[in-house]
Amino acid sequence: MTMLGVVGDLVEDVIVWLGEPVQYGTDSKVDIFHTRGGSGANVAGFAAPLYPTRFIGCVGEDHVGDFLVEDLSATGVEVKVQRRGQSGTIVVLIDETGERTMLPQRGASVLLQDVSDAWLEDLEILHVPAYSFDGGPLQHTACDLIRRMKLRGGQVSVDASSTGMLVRYGIEAFLALMAELRPDFLIANESEAALLGLSKQGNPGPNLTRLPQTVVVAKAGPEPTAVHIPGVDSLTVPVAPVKYIRDLTGAGDAFAAGFLAGYLQTGHLWEACVAGHATAAKVLGSPGASITQPA
Numbered sequence: 097m098t099m100l101g102v103v104g105d106l107v108e109d110v111i112v113w114l115g116e117p118v119q120y121g122t123d124s125k126v127d128i129f130h131t132r133g134g135s136g137a138n139v140a141g142f143a144a145p146l147y148p149t150r151f152i153g154c155v156g157e158d159h160v161g162d163f164l165v166e167d168l169s170a171t172g173v174e175v176k177v178q179r180r181g182q183s184g185t186i187v188v189l190i191d192e193t194g195e196r197t198m199l200p201q202r203g204a205s206v207l208l209q210d211v212s213d214a215w216l217e218d219l220e221i222l223h224v225p226a227y228s229f230d231g232g233p234l235q236h237t238a239c240d241l242i243r244r245m246k247l248r249g250g251q252v253s254v255d256a257s258s259t260g261m262l263v264r265y266g267i268e269a270f271l272a273l274m275a276e277l278r279p280d281f282l283i284a285n286e287s288e289a290a291l292l293g294l295s296k297q298g299n300p301g302p303n304l305t306r307l308p309q310t311v312v313v314a315k316a317g318p319e320p321t322a323v324h325i326p327g328v329d330s331l332t333v334p335v336a337p338v339k340y341i342r343d344l345t346g347a348g349d350a351f352a353a354g355f356l357a358g359y360l361q362t363g364h365l366w367e368a369c370v371a372g373h374a375t376a377a378k379v380l381g382s383p384g385a386s387i388t389q390p391a
Contacts, residue, residue: 100143100176100356103217104136105205106164106177106230107184113330114191133186134168134205135225135257135349142353144172147360151235152176152215152241154208154234156183176215180207206232211241217304219250221280221356226257229265229273242277252277255352256284259291269293270304278309283352289314296321298332315351321369322368328336333369338377351376
């Protein structure tokens with residue numbers, strides 16, 4: 097049996113839906129939800145109903161870690177975690193347009209190290225959010241796992257994750273890392289792709305030539321997704337309209353899950369994008385990276 101593998105963060109999300117602009121120095125009207133989060137875990141959780149999926153990560157030796165593992169396992173994911181330290185938490189502020197402001201304390205999620213070869217068995221694609229390169233032992237572990245996957249003949253997908261993270265890491269440094277690691281897919285939203293010089297308004301960017309072996313998938317919200325394929329013309333895949341949008345949290349992870357599962361099922365990039373769009377649409381009306389509408 098082949099599987100989709102995901103390495104990355106598994107944390108608690110505290111989702112704060114702002115009912116009004118933040119009133120500094122006093123109370124503000126909000127709704128608060130506690131959910132399982134982490135970009136890596138989100139991708140795994142959304143992918144598992146579509147394709148056999150394994151998650152590789154680290155959580156704390158605490159009751160939060162117990163909850164996170166149990167909740168992710170309940171989606172059908174095969175969960176492989178190390179336990180050390182204290183589980184991470186991310187506070188996510190959602191304004192009335194659905195846009196997010198994230199306040200991360202990643203905790204144990206960055207402490208993954210010395211992963212056994214057995215955890216890579218049967219993986220056809222390994223997906224790695226770029227958050228995994230943002231410090232801690234996980235930064236080196238993620239790079240090591242990518243290299244090991246490539247040596248095994250497997251494929252690798254990287255998500256650009258965040259413009260803030262990319263700026264902290266350094267644009268040139270990140271592009272150099274991608275050129276070294278040679279992922280088969282690099283998934284980015286419009287802002288991330290433009291920042292990296294890989295795609296702008298759906299057109300190929302000047303830095304695409306630095307990644308000659310990588311398919312760059314550039315999302316643009318409700319606008320068509322551009323798929324830049326080395327050596328051939330780009331694809332432009334339209335996005336079906338979504339009626340209700342309240343919370344963008346997890347939509348990018350849901351797209352990655354649908355895209356990778358769709359690609360593993362069909363081997364076609366167009367169908368993979370359509371599957372990614374469909375999966376992403378399911379999370380836009382619910383709190384955090386979930387598909388359950390709040391009461």
